[in-house]
Amino acid sequence: MSKNNSRKIKQSVFIILMLTPAIVGFFVFYIYVNFKSVVMAFSFEKGGETFYGLDNFIRFFKEFTLPDTMFKDTILNTLKSFLSTIVIVYPVSLIMCYFIYKKIVGYRFFRCLFYIPAIIMPTVSAVLFKYIISMEGPIDVFLMRFFGRNVPDFLQDGSLAMGTIIFYSVYFSFGGNILYFGGAMNGISQEVIESATLDGCGWVRELISIVIPMIWPTFSTLLLTASVGIFTASGPVLLFTQGGFNTYTISYWIYEQMLENNNLEFASAVGLSCSVIGFPIVMLIKWGLNKIGDKVGA
Amino acid sequence: MKGSKIKRSISQRVVFAVVFVLFCIYAITLIYPYIFAFNAALKESGRVFTRDMVSLAKPARWKNFVDVFGEFVVSDSGYFKMTWNSVWYSFGGTMVKLITVTLSSYVVCKYRFKGRNLIYNTLIFTMVLPIVGSGPAMYKLLSDINFIESPMMIFTFAGGLMDLMLFAYFKSIPWEYAEAAFIDGAGHFKVFYKIMLPQAMPAISVIFIMTVVSCWNDYSAPILYMNEKYPTLASGLYSFHERIRYSHKHPIFFAGALFAILPPLAIFIAFQNSIMDKVFLGGLKG
Numbered sequence: 001m002s003k004n005n006s007r008k009i010k011q012s013v014f015i016i017l018m019l020t021p022a023i024v025g026f027f028v029f030y031i032y033v034n035f036k037s038v039v040m041a042f043s044f045e046k047g048g049e050t051f052y053g054l055d056n057f058i059r060f061f062k063e064f065t066l067p068d069t070m071f072k073d074t075i076l077n078t079l080k081s082f083l084s085t086i087v088i089v090y091p092v093s094l095i096m097c098y099f100i101y102k103k104i105v106g107y108r109f110f111r112c113l114f115y116i117p118a119i120i121m122p123t124v125s126a127v128l129f130k131y132i133i134s135m136e137g138p139i140d141v142f143l144m145r146f147f148g149r150n151v152p153d154f155l156q157d158g159s160l161a162m163g164t165i166i167f168y169s170v171y172f173s174f175g176g177n178i179l180y181f182g183g184a185m186n187g188i189s190q191e192v193i194e195s196a197t198l199d200g201c202g203w204v205r206e207l208i209s210i211v212i213p214m215i216w217p218t219f220s221t222l223l224l225t226a227s228v229g230i231f232t233a234s235g236p237v238l239l240f241t242q243g244g245f246n247t248y249t250i251s252y253w254i255y256e257q258m259l260e261n262n263n264l265e266f267a268s269a270v271g272l273s274c275s276v277i278g279f280p281i282v283m284l285i286k287w288g289l290n291k292i293g294d295k296v297g298a
Numbered sequence: 299m300k301g302s303k304i305k306r307s308i309s310q311r312v313v314f315a316v317v318f319v320l321f322c323i324y325a326i327t328l329i330y331p332y333i334f335a336f337n338a339a340l341k342e343s344g345r346v347f348t349r350d351m352v353s354l355a356k357p358a359r360w361k362n363f364v365d366v367f368g369e370f371v372v373s374d375s376g377y378f379k380m381t382w383n384s385v386w387y388s389f390g391g392t393m394v395k396l397i398t399v400t401l402s403s404y405v406v407c408k409y410r411f412k413g414r415n416l417i418y419n420t421l422i423f424t425m426v427l428p429i430v431g432s433g434p435a436m437y438k439l440l441s442d443i444n445f446i447e448s449p450m451m452i453f454t455f456a457g458g459l460m461d462l463m464l465f466a467y468f469k470s471i472p473w474e475y476a477e478a479a480f481i482d483g484a485g486h487f488k489v490f491y492k493i494m495l496p497q498a499m500p501a502i503s504v505i506f507i508m509t510v511v512s513c514w515n516d517y518s519a520p521i522l523y524m525n526e527k528y529p530t531l532a533s534g535l536y537s538f539h540e541r542i543r544y545s546h547k548h549p550i551f552f553a554g555a556l557f558a559i560l561p562p563l564a565i566f567i568a569f570q571n572s573i574m575d576k577v578f579l580g581g582l583k584g
Contacts, residue, residue, distance in 0.1 A: 014486035015405050019417075022402035025456025029436070030424065037435035099317050110321050112570055113328060119562040121515040123535045124555040128331040131338075131351060138334060141352045172328075203310060224426065231430045238518070239536065254433050258522055264434035271431010278428035286426060 041269040056269030074248040077162050081249060082230045084166050085173075090222065093177035098207055100178065101185040111182065114175035126239035129168050130155065161245035169235040180222060184215035220289040227285040231274040250274055332556070339363065339552035347548040359549065366553045372534040373526055377554060384530040384558075387520065388513035390452035396506055398456045400498075403464040404490060408473065421459045440523060447527045451519070467501035468494065500572065507569055511562045531558040 044055045064071045096114070100107045117125065131137050133154050140151040154164040188211065196206060212219070226233070237243060237252035250270070257267040339362055340355035341347055370377040406417050436454075440446050445454065475497075476489045484492070495502075520533035529537060535558060539551055 011409070011486060012411070015409055015411050018401040018405040018490075021398040021456060022459055025398050025453075026459045028439075029454060029457035030459075033432050033435045033439055034429060036439065037429075037432040040435055040438070041431070096321075099314070099321075102314075104314055104321070105318055106321075110325065112567075113325050115570075116563070116566070117328060119511050119515070119566050120559050121517070121532050121535070121555075121562075123515075123517045123532050123539075124335075124559050125331070127535070127539055127551075127555070128335055132331055132334060136349060136351055138330075138352050228426055228428045230428055232428070238521075250430060254431055255518065255522070258433050258437045261437075264438065267434045268431045271429075271433070274430040275428055278430065282426055282428050 037268050038272060040265045041272040043265055045265070056266050057273065059266060060270050060273060070248055073246050074250055074253055077247060078231055078249045078251070080162065081166050081169065081233070081235050082226070084170050085226050085233070086223065088170050089173050089177060090219070090226075093174040094181055094212075094219070095207075096174055097178045097181035097185060098211060100182060101211075102203070111178060114178055116175065117172035118176035118179075122236050122239060125172065126168065126236050130240065133164070155240055156245055158246040161241050162247045165235045165237060165240050165247060168240070177222065180218055181215060184218035185211060188214045216293055220293055223289060224282070224286055227282050228278075230278050230281060335552045335556055339549050339556055341549045343547050343549050345546055347546065351548075362549045362553045363557075366550055366557065369547060369550050370534075370538060370554045372529045372537045375527075375529050375534065377534075377557075380529050380531050380534040381558075383524070383528045384514055384532065386449065387452065387524070387528070387530050388510045390449070391455040391513045392506060392509040394452050395455040395458060395509055396502065399458050399461040400464060400495075400502060403460040404468055404494060404498075406460055407465050407468040408476070408494070417459060421462070424459070437522070446523050449528065451523055451528075454519075455513075461505065463505065464498065464501055467498055471497045504569075504572060507565055511565060514562055 041056055042052050042054070043050050044053065045051070060071075063069050100111050104110070133139055133151060135150065135153070137151070143149055143151055152160060154160050192210060192214075193206065196210060201209070232251045235249065237247050237249055238255065241247040243252060243256060254267045254271055257263045334352075337355050338347070338351055340358040340360065341351075341362075342355075342359060343362075367377045370380075372380065375383070402417070405411075406414055440451075440454070443450075445451055471494060475493050479489045479493055514530075515532055517530075517532040517536055520528075520530045521536055524530065525533045525537060531554075535551070535555055538545075538547075538554070542548060542551060
């Protein structure tokens with residue numbers, strides 16, 4: 001009996017010790033930080049004293065309804081970069097991955113090369129991109145030589161800058177997803193594909209009716225993760241324009257408040273408002289993805 | 299795949315040819331910026347650069363690649379110091395993260411205890427919470443506990459409760475080995491690091507590589523929290539480039555940039571097969 005007890009105690013001690021680092025880290029950097037974030041959202045300073053109330057939210061709402069507010073563009077930019085991921089990046093990388101899966105000539109090389117943008121420092125690749133599309137840059141020289149005209153000022157024109165940043169983010173993020181899709185596609189058993197081919201199944205049919213349903217769990221996980229980041233993942237604005245030329249996004253605006261150690265309570269309130277708006281959207285997307293998942297039988 | 303001579307119809311062949319050409323064009327656009335950067339790194343510093351950045355560097359100033367170590371300075375840190383900062387930041391941060399999640403993922407996966415489901419469900423729940431504005435609170439916390447501008451920053455990587463991929467991997471390792479060891483009188487710790495940990499190494503090393511690379515490349519936290527005293531290569535390159543309008547040291551910047559991207563590239567090329575083929579398959583399916 002006592003031997004059994006001491007064994008139990010030993011096991012409990014082991015479990016507690018193993019869990020301690022993760023639990024402590026989680027409480028400090030997740031629970032506490034988010035709790036503090038909510039408290040900050042409701043607090044504001046007046047004459048050196050801290051008060052609690054809805055002032056930050058009222059201020060956000062007021063600024064939002066002003067005719068020349070920057071927040072409308074900010075939200076719009078954020079949604080644009082989110083949608084570009086869903087509508088362009090995932091479908092295109094899925095199709096690219098399909099051809100790699102089908103062993104197009106040189107597929108090993110392509111798979112490896114396409115992934116490289118995902119491991120290059122953004123502070124390098126963004127700057128390189130900046131020079132490539134700049135005045136006197138390679139594209140400019142090319143256009144000048146063959147068409148006798150200059151490139152537009154992509155990053156210093158309010159109507160082009162955000163599009164340029166989104167283009168950069170989209171263009172260099174196919175490879176990372178190919179890795180995920182590729183892992184899932186390799187898991188499809190070759191017999192299924194072969195017997196479908198024998199039954200006269202064309203390869204477009206194969207992609208739509210076999211491959212996509214089989215990799216649906218991966219696909220929906222990626223979509224869900226992207227939708228959780230709906231307001232946070234919005235491109236390397238800092239590296240391109242630092243918010244100039246109509247390129248603010250929610251997450252960059254908040255980051256800028258932190259850089260300037262400025263308006264932190266107000267920024268928390270803006271963030272919290274976006275989280276509250278985002279939550280039902282994520283739940284809706286999750287519900288939708290599950291529905292589709294049931295339908296395709298994955 | 300053995301003997302995979304895939305037969306394709308004519309229409310398929312046409313499509314594959316078109317896609318092949320598109321892939322080649324995309325590949326060239328991915329490679330070209332680095333040829334451009336290499337050429338730019340060999341050019342002469344000064345205002346000349348912005349007026350002519352494309353032409354071939356003649357004569358090629360190879361010395362720029364040496365001068366990086368003297369001339370690439372950001373807030374009193376030279377290139378060597380920044381490299382060192384990147385090294386401890388990425389390896390330290392990765393170790394902190396890896397140790398916390400490996401221990402917890404193992405216990406939650408292999409032991410039954412009160413609160414086990416709570417941990418698992420909390421993790422799943424936090425994964426679908428779209429939290430946007432916790433940055434300012436993090437900033438306040440880090441400044442309250444004096445983590446800002448200090449190597450303590452690596453401990454901020456301890457925020458994860460556990461890792462689902464590791465959890466799935468541990469699940470695939472049979473428990474019989476452990477039971478046999480228990481019968482032989484081994485304790486829980488011994489079973490963990492002598493039996494289970496070695497078997498989980500493929501998964502752990504992939505997470506290690508991916509985390510090291512992403513820390514090495516991370517610029518937003520280092521710019522915000524460490525750029526005065528401990529600029530890393532990623533944040534240092536940003537700051538150096540911010541002042542390039544005045545310093546006109548573009549070639550030095552490009553030389554520094556090319557050195558900075560080498561370690562992740564080398565790691566990736568060395569481990570590409572284990573990253574690409576093995577673990578992601580098991581990880582995401584689990």
